[in-house]
Amino acid sequence: MRHAAALAVTLLATTTLAATAQEWTYTGGDGQTVTLDAAPVRIIASQDAAAGLIPLGIRPVGIYADSAVADAKALEGLDLSGIEIVGQVWSEVDIEKAAALEPDLIIGEWWDRNEAWSGGQDLTALLTQLAPITGVAASDSIVGMIADYETLAESLGADLSDPAIAADKADFEAARDAFTAAVAAKPDLTALAVYAGDDALYVADPKGAAELLDLQSWGLNLISPDGVDATGNNYFETLSWENADKYPADLILVDNRSASTLETALAQPTWTLNPGAAAEQIADWPAYWVRNSAAFAGALEKLTAAVEAADPSVAP
Amino acid sequence: MTTLTASAPPRAQKAARLTLGLLLLAMMLAAIAALSLAVGARPIPLETVWRALTAYDATATEHRIIWDLRLPRTVIGLLVGAALGLAGAVLQGATRNPLADPSILGIHAGASLAVVLGVAFFGMTQLSSYVWLAFLGAGGAMLVVYSVASLGREGATPVKLALAGAALSAVMFSVINGILLTSQRTLDEIRFWQVGSLAGRSMDILFQVTPFLIVGAVLALAVARLLDGLSMGDDVARALGQRIGISRALSGLAAVILAGASTAAAGPIAFVGLTVPHVARSITGPGYRWILPYSMLLAPILLLGADVLGRVISPPGEVQVGIVTALIGAPFFIALVRRKKLAAL
Numbered sequence: 001m002r003h004a005a006a007l008a009v010t011l012l013a014t015t016t017l018a019a020t021a022q023e024w025t026y027t028g029g030d031g032q033t034v035t036l037d038a039a040p041v042r043i044i045a046s047q048d049a050a051a052g053l054i055p056l057g058i059r060p061v062g063i064y065a066d067s068a069v070a071d072a073k074a075l076e077g078l079d080l081s082g083i084e085i086v087g088q089v090w091s092e093v094d095i096e097k098a099a100a101l102e103p104d105l106i107i108g109e110w111w112d113r114n115e116a117w118s119g120g121q122d123l124t125a126l127l128t129q130l131a132p133i134t135g136v137a138a139s140d141s142i143v144g145m146i147a148d149y150e151t152l153a154e155s156l157g158a159d160l161s162d163p164a165i166a167a168d169k170a171d172f173e174a175a176r177d178a179f180t181a182a183v184a185a186k187p188d189l190t191a192l193a194v195y196a197g198d199d200a201l202y203v204a205d206p207k208g209a210a211e212l213l214d215l216q217s218w219g220l221n222l223i224s225p226d227g228v229d230a231t232g233n234n235y236f237e238t239l240s241w242e243n244a245d246k247y248p249a250d251l252i253l254v255d256n257r258s259a260s261t262l263e264t265a266l267a268q269p270t271w272t273l274n275p276g277a278a279a280e281q282i283a284d285w286p287a288y289w290v291r292n293s294a295a296f297a298g299a300l301e302k303l304t305a306a307v308e309a310a311d312p313s314v315a316p
Numbered sequence: 317m318t319t320l321t322a323s324a325p326p327r328a329q330k331a332a333r334l335t336l337g338l339l340l341l342a343m344m345l346a347a348i349a350a351l352s353l354a355v356g357a358r359p360i361p362l363e364t365v366w367r368a369l370t371a372y373d374a375t376a377t378e379h380r381i382i383w384d385l386r387l388p389r390t391v392i393g394l395l396v397g398a399a400l401g402l403a404g405a406v407l408q409g410a411t412r413n414p415l416a417d418p419s420i421l422g423i424h425a426g427a428s429l430a431v432v433l434g435v436a437f438f439g440m441t442q443l444s445s446y447v448w449l450a451f452l453g454a455g456g457a458m459l460v461v462y463s464v465a466s467l468g469r470e471g472a473t474p475v476k477l478a479l480a481g482a483a484l485s486a487v488m489f490s491v492i493n494g495i496l497l498t499s500q501r502t503l504d505e506i507r508f509w510q511v512g513s514l515a516g517r518s519m520d521i522l523f524q525v526t527p528f529l530i531v532g533a534v535l536a537l538a539v540a541r542l543l544d545g546l547s548m549g550d551d552v553a554r555a556l557g558q559r560i561g562i563s564r565a566l567s568g569l570a571a572v573i574l575a576g577a578s579t580a581a582a583g584p585i586a587f588v589g590l591t592v593p594h595v596a597r598s599i600t601g602p603g604y605r606w607i608l609p610y611s612m613l614l615a616p617i618l619l620l621g622a623d624v625l626g627r628v629i630s631p632p633g634e635v636q637v638g639i640v641t642a643l644i645g646a647p648f649f650i651a652l653v654r655r656k657k658l659a660a661l
Binding site (some may be wrong): 089092122196198199237238240241242243245246250260267268269270273 | 358381384472498508513515518580627633
């Protein structure tokens with residue numbers, strides 16, 4: 001009897017202690033604070049959040065991707081073994097599969113201009129029935145977002161002193177320095193970031209894309225469109241193909257989330273109205289998907305090569 | 317109304333008047349086509365447009381826009397418009413249904429379903445592959461609708477055709493919606509096609525569908541006399557010595573070829589095929605030998621006019637022609653219905 005009572009007291013004490021000691025709090029990109037009794041272990045992450053967290057040693061139990069995993073640029077080169085894929089289409093999740101993973105937390109990314117988490121509001125409503133959602137904001141700098149992911153990963157128990165992380169970072173810094181030097185060597189070079197559709201050419205507003213803002217801050221002369229569309233696609237200005245040369249540039253960066261985007265662009269007769277496109281000075285724009293040092297280093301190396309090869313005087 | 321009993325002199329007068337009308341329409345169409353070359357999302361001075369057409373210079377940006385974008389677009393608009401007008405008129409005559417258009421016999425639904433299936437399950441993403449899918453789907457749907465309507469002793473009557481078309485369209489649209497609801501990727505791929513647009517179509521697509529459009533148009537104009545018989549009802553048509561099964565099959569074939577090819581080229585464009593034959597009929601009276609050529613000229617006027625409008629109302633972008641025809645077609649149709657009772661079919 002006495003034993004039992006003592007045991008009960010001890011048990012009670014340990015659980016209370018554990019609860020107060022390990023309570024986990026995080027303020028997400030939407031400004032909301034999520035508090036859990038303990039640091040979450042079973043995490044379902046959006047493809048972008050997974051791309052930010054996996055290289056830092058945090059492995060989610062499930063990932064929802066925006067496209068077939070094989071085509072998801074964000075997940076390229078990451079070890080996904082043992083991770084359940086619960087969605088392979090934007091804004092779609094196999095909710096039964098996700099529920100079976102018994103997640104403690106959903107991690108997405110907050111998109112300010114859309115006022116939504118990765119995958120949109122409908123998906124968020126669905127996922128938050130399983131667990132609270134949080135994550136970093138798609139901010140004005142990939143470098144800043146990687147730092148945000150480090151903070152988040154550390155709070156989830158990651159060991160950031162892992163030499164692999166430092167090596168990735170060194171690679172990124174070298175790539176960044178090479179890019180800065182290449183751009184500095186061509187002060188007259190102008191660049192334009194676009195997405196191409198059958199119906200229209202979409203010019204990206206650099207202020208809406210963190211990687212473009214980073215490129216700008218390292219000296220790339222990126223052209224901003226006059227305005228973005230008021231509704232819907234408010235990260236771009238839509239141009240009729242008749243106006244494909246509205247913003248002439250030396251180097252055209254084409255959204256590389258899908259390989260068919262460049263094919264679509266090349267098939268349009270007025271694509272080459274833009275002097276950069278006519279001179280075939282075209283490079284990949286790693287649009288909205290770079291979330292870790294290794295990926296950014298890879299993308300930067302390709303951009304540096306394109307800048308070095310480009311003639312900076314094809315556009316007026 | 318009086319075609320059967322009209323005496324020769326007024327009839328000749330009427331023919332002269334209607335021929336003159338056709339000439340006027342042809343001139344209007346030429347004017348609209350010129351407008352379609354001259355007006356676009358990018359302002360190009362008329363003088364430059366003229367020089368681009370008469371003395372093409374491959375290094376001049378404006379010249380390339382006229383030749384590479386506006387010319388194909390205008391030609392496609394002309395052909396697709398003519399095809400939609402003819403298809404609508406033929407279908408209204410053959411089914412004796414004033415609301416018939418390529419959507420009533422399941423042609424649009426069939427074409428859309430085939431494209432959606434191709435995108436969703438076979439990963440087809442190029443506009444040029446949609447052409448064949450849309451064509452197959454349109455033909456397949458029409459065949460099924462016709463076979464279903466032919467069941468029973470009295471064969472494919474207009475009412476049964478319309479009912480079978482509506483029912484099968486409903487079935488196909490639920491399948492389409494089912495696929496689109498569960499596959500965001502497919503929706504993204506075909507959203508642009510599904511609205512209906514003349515933009516971004518290359519000359520290749522034009523070459524793919526033009527033979528069909530020509531065959532369809534010739535066939536449609538050839539069945540005009542048969543439609544006049546059918547429009548008086550099966551019994552009268554039979555009494556006049558027509559084999560109504562063959563008449564209807566030929567008209568249906570013409571409509572499928574025209575609607576299928578136009579849908580393949582520009583996506584399912586609503587209201588043109590429905591509205592234009594009524595306008596034509598209000599000018600010409602009930603004879604299909606006049607309704608068909610009038611529809612063939614009026615429809616591209618409407619379609620190209622709508623496309624030109626869509627190019628200039630939201631610079632520097634554009635509004636797709638399918639949206640514009642729906643926006644101006646619907647009120648136009650209501651006005652038409654209210655102005656006077658639709659000429660009985």
